[in-house]
Amino acid sequence: MRIWRTIFFVLALAPAVTRAQMAVRIPPNVAAQLMVPQPAVDNSQPENISATAEFDPPCVRPGGKAFYRVTITATENSIAWPDKIPAPPELRFGARAHGQLMQPDGTPFHPVSGFVCEITATNAGHFVVSNLVIWVGGRSLEIPAASLDAASQAAASPARKLSLEVSDTNLFIGQPFRVRVILPATSGKRLETLREVQFNGDPVLTDRMATRRSVEAVNHDGQLTPAFIYETVATPLVAGTLNISAQGFTAGGEFGGPMVISVPVTIPSGPPKNVLLVSDAVSLNVRPLPTEAELPGYTGAIGKFFSDPPRLATNRIHLGEPVSLNTTFHGKGDLTRFVPPALPASRDWQIIADDPPDNGFTLIPITDEVQETPAIPFSYFDPATAKYVDLSIPPLPVTVVGERLPEQLPPADDEAGNTEPLKLTGLAATPGKAVATLTPLQLRGWFVGGQLVPVLGFLVLWQWDRRRRFLEAHPEIGRRRQAIRALRREKIKMKIAIESGSSTAFVIHAAEAMRIAVAPMYPANPVALVGGDVLTQLDQAARNGRAGETVKKIFAAADEQFSIGPKTQADLLALAADVETVLQQLEEKL
């Protein structure tokens, strides 16, 4: 009983002492610190701030360059650095650089700021940059004096500085290029690393994700020297002649991350001496990208790229089923800034890009009418040829299977007595009746044009009938035409007779031709006509002249063919020209 009472008591008090698990709410400042580690910085004791100043190297030849370097143990933004430093007029000031470093020599970190100014001693002499008072965090700080000796017999020890190398100096806007900041080892192959490397000058975008640090042997002053190399990828952002330089703090033996060391070196131990070093400027010639002939799908990729043939997981998918389209791009050089093809707009596909670094897509068909995947335009700019190159992903054939419809329906209630279910018929075994096109003849022009054929036929018939009736009313027309055709035939025969030298045949055909020529004028059958009938049709003058004589001779010779007596052996072929004249006169009357 006591146990039950205890249980009841505990259960009754439970709501008061327990509560639902709540999501942990992190304050925004704490969340920011979780995302990006923010070490605390020691700036609590301004009176402990110190400053050093030096010339590097302290001795130069006249006209030689040295660096005036000031190091202050304070944050950079707390220092009011003067625009002009009081110095002898023989010292000419050049490029300046400044930077800040957090020294992790305990907790909290100690800030170190560096100011470097390139100085050229125009004349020989001993020059002093006197002590200088500046304001740091609202308090004054004295920068100690520093001196530079310029003498012609000074040892030629160059100032310690960085080397800057770039992979290409002729570039296009947005074209990534590799940049190397080199810090050669000092004497004894003592190597120091660099920290807080940054680039000064005209705007270039550096990619810290592509940063690589290594120790390699480099050619320094004509001999192979181990060097610390800070390598990264930079991208020019504006066109024109850009000048960039590098700066960085020496960090002794601090590696601060993985590093490839391929040559024997001596790594210094002990706390590093953080010295701000700078490099000479490098000039870059940056051209804008050509706007003409830009291809679709250009996402800013510059370089030389290739792609493998796209692969579709399957080419037979169901409606709404995702399918992955994989494609791989290769390139010469850096691919960290490679922007994959943009998603094309499609009414038939839902397209989802895979998360980087993958360049694939997930495709979901929205309709089952599509027969191929959407083409995905992509192009890049090849700086070697200064042309855009198409690298689009072509459409791939695909079959999308939709939802099937019913093949059979139950019999409808309103169909009295019909208990057979309604269903689809089977497939037709043969194509059956076919037509050339579904467009009906009524809408095709050729059929209307074809109706002109019978119309033309009837017109021809009508015209033929009209002509026939006309010729029946005027028979002389027919006779004349018939005579002209017959006369033409006889002339040909006459010509053949002349050519063959047959006088007899010539006479017969000449007489026949004359009879044919005058027959329609009577009208009479040519066979029934004689020479007198021909003479009658000649003019009076012709009849009494040479033409009449010719007719008489021809008909006399023709009649002589039938004579049983001796035949005259006259050369009648000589009359050919006269016969032609007579026939011409008679033909004109036809």
Added chain:
Amino acid sequence: MNWRPYLLVLLTLGSAMTVRAAPTNDFFATGIELSRAGEFPEAAAAFEKSAGIRPAAGTLVNLGIAEWLRGHAGAAILAWERARWINPFDPRARADLKFARRAAQVDEAELKWFEIQSTWLPPDAWLWLAGASLWLAVGMMTLPQFFRRRKTGWQQVLAAAGLGIFLACLPANLGVISRTNLGFVLKNDAPLLQTPTRTGEVISTLTAGEPARRVRTRGDYYLVRTENESGWVERNAFGLVSE
């Protein structure tokens, strides 16, 4: 002169030019094989290619079956209507249309009296019949005169019959022309738009297989009139029977 053998030859030739049996082609055979294998999208594509080469009633019936079984009610109904356009006596097309309309809950197109008359024969047959009957009548009336023959009784009867058939064919031909604007909605829930633009206001949506008449064409859109309303529909969502 005996004209009857010539008339018979003319009519036979006209009929042969209009409708003839199509030979089985590779796409048709492929479509049948794919249909039997249950690959209906591929079968529909094969039948569509076969019909594209030479539209045939049997091919279109099979195309309709393949489209129906892949879930395209609108395309199936259009294919069967086209089969009936070629051969109005095709029993398969008729039965499948009846089945599909009941399953898809869509109505048959409402036809005018002369359009109904035009469905009695294939569309081209009406024009051949009209042309042949007209020229028969004209010939019977004029040829005896040309050939100086006396008009006989049978010639006059033929002329009158030809003229009568020609006049009877006129409404049917008009019906054929009118039916060329008849079409069917291909896609389910196809939007009927206020304007022929992609962003046009949607008046309503149309059911796949629903009949409509084309009124006008503008770009990629048809202005169509359904039983109850008018509006613009995308060309790829609407198929004409005679296209």
